[in-house]
Amino acid sequence: MFRFAAFKDKHSLTDLEIRVNVGMQVLEDEKPVYKYFALTLERERVKHADELDSCAPYHQDSPFYGFTEEDMKNADVELYVMLRRL
Numbered sequence: 001m002f003r004f005a006a007f008k009d010k011h012s013l014t015d016l017e018i019r020v021n022v023g024m025q026v027l028e029d030e031k032p033v034y035k036y037f038a039l040t041l042e043r044e045r046v047k048h049a050d051e052l053d054s055c056a057p058y059h060q061d062s063p064f065y066g067f068t069e070e071d072m073k074n075a076d077v078e079l080y081v082m083l084r085r086l
Helices: 069-074
Strands: 002-005 013-028 031-038 045-049 051-054 078-085
Touching (some): 002 013, 013 051
Antiparallel strands (some): 013 031, 013 045, 013 078
């Protein structure tokens, strides 16, 4: 889950597109390689908000599905969050 808020009072977030990509290390043929995945978000576009919560559901299609705490530590996970005004 991510929370965004306008930096200044009396400002708001308007006409936004949100994308989140994940870069992480996975094993392929016993070798660590970096793979990149786009996360599906509950809300990818916003018309107007003073603050915004955006969630990436945890389900079968999630790149984190089935990960243990140890897997997360070893995967060297990086999140890339993009906000773009429409």
